[in-house]
Amino acid sequence: MADIVTSTTIADNTREAVFAFQYQYVDTGNESAVLKIDVSGLAKSSNGSTCVGVRILECWWVISAMTVEILADASADVIILHLTEGQSGYQDFTKFGGLPSSKTYGTSPTGDVKFTTTGTGAAGDAYQIILRVAKEY
Secondary structure (H helix, E strand, O other), X not given: OOOXXXXXXXXXXXXXXXXXXXXXXXXXXXXXXXXXXXXXXXXXXXXXXXXXXXXXXXXXXXXXXOEEEEEEOOOOOEEEEEEOOOOEEEXXXXXXXXXXXXXXXOOOOOOXXXXXXXXXXXXXXXXXXXXXXXXEO
C-alpha cells in the first residue's frame, strides 16, 4: 500500500495562492524532490501573463517524526525552508514581502516548488503544511 499524499489548492487568484499539503507514511518511504506547486498551472494575471515564481508569505506546519525541506526547483534544487522533526509552527514573512521568489534560487530555476522528506519509516510519520504565496509574473 502506498503512502497517503494529498495536495489541495485552497485559493488561487491573480495575486496569491494558498495550498494545503498532507503526507502520511504507510510503506513507501521518503519523498524526494516531489513537485508540489507547478507555477505554470496557476491562475494567470489580469493581463493574461503566466506565473513564473512564488514568494512564501506564510507557512503553517505540523510534522511528526521526519523533516521536510521546501525546495526551489533549479538545476540543483535549493532549500527555501527546512522544517524539523516533531514540531508545529507558523512563520509570517509578510512584513518584508515574503521570502525571495522561487524563480531567483540557484542555476536555471523553474519557479516550481518541491518537497523532500527525510526520516520517514514508521506508522504515524506525517506532515501537514499550509503555504500562502504571492505570485510573480
